[in-house]
Amino acid sequence: MRQPQPRAIRGAADQGTEDRRIVETEHNSPVTLRTLAERLGLSVSTVSRVLHAKPDEQLRAASEATVARIRTLADELGYRPNPHATSLRTRRSNLVGVLVPRLSDIVLATIYEGIEEAASEHGLSTFVTNTRDIPAVQRARTEMVLARRVDGMIFGDAYVDGRFMDEVAARGVPFVLVSRRAGNHVSVTCDDYRGGQLAAEHLLERGHREVAVIAGEPYASTGIDRTAGFVDTFRQAGRAIPAERIRHSRFDARGGREAAEALLGANQPPSAIFAVNDFAAIGALGAARDRGLQVPGDLALIGYNDTPLAGELPIALTTIRSPMHEMGRRGLELLTRLIRGEEVTTERLPPELIVRTSTAPVTITAGQQP
Known part of the structure; x- marks a missing residue:
C-alpha cells in the first residue's frame, strides 16, 4: 500500500510550523482551493466543503482538527472565494439590483445605505440605478438589471397602480418594494x-x-x-x-x-x-x-x-x-428570505413627530374663527 505523504502524518505542532513557513514564503499568486488542498495534503473537495459550508455543517465534511487547520491556513493566506465560480456551483450570483428614482435624493440615498449595509452582512453585493420616475426608463433599467442575473431586486420607484410590478412578478423574480407600496406586492415603508x-x-x-x-x-x-x-x-x-x-x-x-x-x-x-x-x-x-x-x-x-x-x-x-435607514435594512432582509423561498409579509415602520421652530400656535386675527 502506498505510504501517505509525510506532511499528512505530522503532529499538530509540526503542521503549524509548516503552515507558517508556507505563509512566509507565499508570493502574490492567487490563493485557490487547490493551493490550500495541496499544502494541507487534503482533497480539493474536502477543503471546498469546509470553506463553503455553514458552520454547523462543516464537521460533516471533516474532523474538528482538520476544519481548524483549513480555516486557519485560509485566513493566513488571505483566501477569498471566487464569486463567479460560486455562482456556477450554486446558480446564485449573490447580487441584488436596486432601482430608485434618484440617488441624489437624501431619502433614497439613506435607504440605499441601509440596503447595502444589510446586504454585506448577508454576503451579498448590491448595485443601484436611477430611473428618474420615468416608466420607460424604469422598464429599460429593469431589463438591464435582470440581464446581470441578479438573485433579487429592490424597487424604490414603484407607481401605486402596481401594473409594472405585476409584470416583474410574472417573471418569477424575487423582489421587495421600499419607500413606496404598490398593489399587493411585499413592501417595507413608513406608515x-x-x-x-x-x-x-x-x-x-x-x-x-x-x-x-x-x-x-x-x-x-x-x-x-x-x-x-x-x-x-x-x-x-x-x-x-x-x-x-x-x-x-x-x-x-x-x-x-x-x-x-x-x-x-x-x-x-x-x-x-x-x-x-x-x-x-x-x-x-x-x-x-x-x-x-x-x-x-x-x-x-x-x-x-x-x-x-x-x-x-x-x-x-x-x-x-x-425610519429611512431601517427601511432599507428590512427591505434587504425580507428579500433574502424571499430568495430562500420563505413567505414574507409587508411591513409598515412607525413614524415620529419631531417638533421644531417652524410650527407655532395660530395667531387669531379679526374675522377668523378659532
Missing part, C-alpha cells in the same frame, strides 16, 4: 398614513384650521398616504380641506416653492402648510420669505422624513421622522 395623521394632530393642537397640503406626485404612495392621513384627520375634526388647497408637486424644493406660491397667492391663504417631503417644505419656506411672511409667526410649516438638513435650517423644520 405614511399615520405620519399624515401626526402632522394634522400637531397643527390642530396648535389651533390651525385653515391649512393646505403640498401633496407630492400623484403616482407615489408616499404622497398619497401622507395626504390621506392628514386630510382624514382634519375632516374628522370637522374641518374639511377644500380640493384647491391640496397641490401636487415634484418631491424637491422647486416643486414645493411652486406649489406654495399658488397656495399663498389665493384670496384666503392658509395659516399652515403640510408638505409631504422636507425638500418641498424648504421650497415653501422660500416662497413664504419672498412674500414677506414670517415662519412660524405668519405661517406654520411642517415637512416629512426628517432629513439631516431639516434641523439645521435657520428656521428649524418641524417634520415627521421616517
Whole structure:
C-alpha cells in the first residue's frame, strides 16, 4: 500500500510550523482551493466543503482538527472565494439590483445605505440605478438589471397602480418594494398614513384650521398616504380641506416653492402648510420669505422624513421622522428570505413627530374663527 505523504502524518505542532513557513514564503499568486488542498495534503473537495459550508455543517465534511487547520491556513493566506465560480456551483450570483428614482435624493440615498449595509452582512453585493420616475426608463433599467442575473431586486420607484410590478412578478423574480407600496406586492415603508395623521394632530393642537397640503406626485404612495392621513384627520375634526388647497408637486424644493406660491397667492391663504417631503417644505419656506411672511409667526410649516438638513435650517423644520435607514435594512432582509423561498409579509415602520421652530400656535386675527 502506498505510504501517505509525510506532511499528512505530522503532529499538530509540526503542521503549524509548516503552515507558517508556507505563509512566509507565499508570493502574490492567487490563493485557490487547490493551493490550500495541496499544502494541507487534503482533497480539493474536502477543503471546498469546509470553506463553503455553514458552520454547523462543516464537521460533516471533516474532523474538528482538520476544519481548524483549513480555516486557519485560509485566513493566513488571505483566501477569498471566487464569486463567479460560486455562482456556477450554486446558480446564485449573490447580487441584488436596486432601482430608485434618484440617488441624489437624501431619502433614497439613506435607504440605499441601509440596503447595502444589510446586504454585506448577508454576503451579498448590491448595485443601484436611477430611473428618474420615468416608466420607460424604469422598464429599460429593469431589463438591464435582470440581464446581470441578479438573485433579487429592490424597487424604490414603484407607481401605486402596481401594473409594472405585476409584470416583474410574472417573471418569477424575487423582489421587495421600499419607500413606496404598490398593489399587493411585499413592501417595507413608513406608515405614511399615520405620519399624515401626526402632522394634522400637531397643527390642530396648535389651533390651525385653515391649512393646505403640498401633496407630492400623484403616482407615489408616499404622497398619497401622507395626504390621506392628514386630510382624514382634519375632516374628522370637522374641518374639511377644500380640493384647491391640496397641490401636487415634484418631491424637491422647486416643486414645493411652486406649489406654495399658488397656495399663498389665493384670496384666503392658509395659516399652515403640510408638505409631504422636507425638500418641498424648504421650497415653501422660500416662497413664504419672498412674500414677506414670517415662519412660524405668519405661517406654520411642517415637512416629512426628517432629513439631516431639516434641523439645521435657520428656521428649524418641524417634520415627521421616517425610519429611512431601517427601511432599507428590512427591505434587504425580507428579500433574502424571499430568495430562500420563505413567505414574507409587508411591513409598515412607525413614524415620529419631531417638533421644531417652524410650527407655532395660530395667531387669531379679526374675522377668523378659532
